[in-house]
Amino acid sequence: MKEGVISRPSLGQASDEYERFAVGSLLALRQYCSSPAAAAAIEREGAMRGGQYDVVVWDLERELLEELTDARLLSGVEVAAQIRWLRSALPAETSLLLLDVPPVWEDGSPVPKAARPEAPPWALLDGVFTPSELARVIALCEQLDRSAVRDPEIAGFKLATTSVVHYSVSADGAPSFAGDEPPDPLLDTGWLFRPLVAALRRGDAALGGALPLRAFCTSVQYNRYDGGDHFEHFHVDEVECETAYKSLSLVLFLSRPDEYGGGEFELRRGEGGQVTALRPDANSAAVFCAREVFHRVRRVTRGARRTLVLWACATRASAVCDGPAEPCVAFGRIGASPFL
Ligand SMILES: O=C(O)CCC(=O)C(=O)O
Ligand SMILES: [Fe+2]
Structure with missing residues (x-):
């Protein structure tokens, strides 16, 4: 002992x-x-x-x-x-x-890899950021170097994945950094992550609690679709791997619907589910189960469609010890069932 x-x-x-x-x-x-x-x-x-x-x-x-x-x-x-x-x-x-501890529910049973069946498959949340925060997010994202995803069968758009999420908040609320990497200008303050994490929590509550007890959120990915760009391939985001799994996806819409043509965000639960097409307001977010909800982005016909995408992940302790594939921020389930 x-x-x-x-x-x-x-x-x-x-x-x-x-x-x-x-x-x-x-x-x-x-x-x-x-x-x-x-x-x-x-x-x-x-x-x-x-x-x-x-x-x-x-x-x-x-x-x-x-x-x-x-x-x-x-x-x-x-x-x-x-x-x-x-x-x-x-x-x-x-x-x-x-x-070897997997995420568990309160009763010790393993966390299911999909949202509870009776829960809605996705949630649409509005007002994620304040207007000034939203403007700041867009301005910062536009400064990121984007690389093009080009596969005619699957997708064609530009994305930038921020590399550093070594973020924490000290007791007095001042931002601080862990690790010795220089802070990423996009990610070095809580103003960005607090609303996103809050949205993940709200989404989780709306979905009936799909988050595992021990959850992290990944760095953010900024997607930009100009005229002709798309992510037409219906896909689920979760890719099974040894170190972590994605439990919830969050797509934050940075552009107003009148700023682009086409670009519908289509979702369906499972292989055969009914397709719902959304063109949400700017500053709203779709939150859905990363294993279960297929989604795609129809071709943009004009203007620019911008999104911020991030995921809540469950991570095995060993993955964190060995160095996570993606740096991550931990957040929790507070105030509702079982630990949220
Ligand atoms: O940009 C979007 O609206 C969705 C992107 C997406 O599905 C993904 O990055 O996995
Ligand atoms: Fe996706």
């Missing part, structure tokens, strides 16, 4: 919620641990309550939850630092257990 690990000074008494999460973590660990020896160890520790593995996972999540409850954002780098700290304080076999 590693006493040092459970006595991090900043952590107080566990609340009921945290207790429940601790149990959930144990269940998930038991379910997902492949090594029989590890499974037996978890069984033993679970019986003891407050056992080593419980506490390790619990502390990590508590730290996150505390940050999130304060509406503070954690960067991927900070999460990685926490995990490294835990790993250094633990024997090797413990960190192995830590690495």
Whole structure:
């Protein structure tokens, strides 16, 4: 038993919620641990309550939850630092257990990879930014170097993906940076991410809670479609990989519908679902389940159609430890079922 690990000074008494999460973590660990020896160890520790593995996972999540409850954002780098700290304080076999925790619901069951069936497949939210923020987003995005996506079968438009999301907010609300990369001018303040994260949360609530407990949002992608550009290929955004999965997609419409012709955003649930075509107002966002909702952008006939796209991801702890493929910002589920 590693006493040092459970006595991090900043952590107080566990609340009921945290207790429940601790149990959930144990269940998930038991379910997902492949090594029989590890499974037996978890069984033993679970019986003891407050056992080593419980506490390790619990502390990590508590730290996150505390940050999130304060509406503070954690960067991927900070999460990685926490995990490294835990790993250094633990024997090797413990960190192995830590690495295999999938996102779980309150009752310990794995988070489904799609929104709940009874929930609507997408949500359209308005007023994501203030008007001045929106103008600032557009102005900054236009400064980014865009590369062209050109595949006649699939898509033709220009995109820029911002590279750095090492963003956090200190207790007094001042922006600060984790990691040593120079701040990206687009991403170095909370004004951009707070509204986007809030929109993801609102969207998640509207979809009945598709977000996993431990979620991150990716860097933002800026898309610009000039006349003739399109993303005609119906696709889902999620690409299965070992390190993370996208759970929610957010497409923020930066252009007013009268600023471009064509460019309808079409969505459908699943392969055979009915297609809905949208031309949303500027400053509104479509939020939808990244695995389940097929979507495409019809060809733009005039003007420019601009969007900002980002994703909520669930990330395995190991992915963060090994360095996430995409730097990410953590955010949480607060105030509703189960942890939002
Ligand atoms: O730009 C859009 O409206 C959607 C883009 C999209 O579907 C994507 O980047 O995956
Ligand atoms: Fe997409």
